[in-house]
Amino acid sequence: MISQVFVIIGYFCLTQSQTRFMPNLPLGEYHLNIEKVYRCESSNYTFQFNFFLRKKTANTTELKGNVTFFKPFDDTIKLDVNVASWGLTGGWKPNSIVYISKNACSSSKHVLGKIWFSLFKGFSMPTSVCPIPAGTYMTSGIDVKELEDHNFPKVYFYGKYKAVFKMKNEENKILSCTVIEINLTRPWEKPI
Numbered sequence: 577m578i579s580q581v582f583v584i585i586g587y588f589c590l591t592q593s594q595t596r597f598m599p600n601l602p603l604g605e606y607h608l609n610i611e612k613v614y615r616c617e618s619s620n621y622t623f624q625f626n627f628f629l630r631k632k633t634a635n636t637t638e639l640k641g642n643v644t645f646f647k648p649f650d651d652t653i654k655l656d657v658n659v660a661s662w663g664l665t666g667g668w669k670p671n672s673i674v675y676i677s678k679n680a681c682s683s684s685k686h687v688l689g690k691i692w693f694s695l696f697k698g699f700s701m702p703t704s705v706c707p708i709p710a711g712t713y714m715t716s717g718i719d720v721k722e723l724e725d726h727n728f729p730k731v732y733f734y735g736k737y738k739a740v741f742k743m744k745n746e747e748n749k750i751l752s753c754t755v756i757e758i759n760l761t762r763p764w765e766k767p768i
Contacts, residue, residue: 616753650707
């Protein structure tokens with residue numbers, strides 16, 4: 577009788593350990609969790625992205641807000657993205673990823689992938705091709721799960737990151753500045 581109990585306990589222990597093996601590697605495929613979205617210090621930009629996150633339900637977070645373009649968003653604008661990683665001793669360490677492109681509109685469309693079309697649909701923009709006309713576009717809410725199908729690297733180091741998106745003109749004057757703080761977690765980890 578006692579030997580049967582030990583056999584049953586041993587069987588359950590082995591089956592549980594096989595299904596729960598989850599390596600603790602420093603990089604791999606990730607789940608993207610958007611923590612914060614906000615503007616940089618100044619608010620007098622030509623392109624204004626006024627975003628915020630709203631928890632709709634316990635499992636659903638929405639991106640809400642508006643976008644104001646005081647001039648058309650086209651390929652004469654430069655895109656400058658600098659991603660900082662959170663250091664082990666605290667503080668942001670810049671230049672984890674640096675992406676600079678002369679054609680902001682076309683480059684954004686390429687890098688964002690399917691997110692580009694989710695944003696256009698959510699903000700009710702008149703067209704999804706470049707250039708995007710000047711105007712104010714509002715959204716009633718876009719599920720952040722729709723913002724995970726992008727063309728960023730599919731394998732990267734896990735951790736906390738801060739991406740600063742700047743748009744500049746030919747004279748390097750900043751026309752827009754938006755910050756997105758994200759957390760890259762292992763696919764089986766749940767966000768805090």
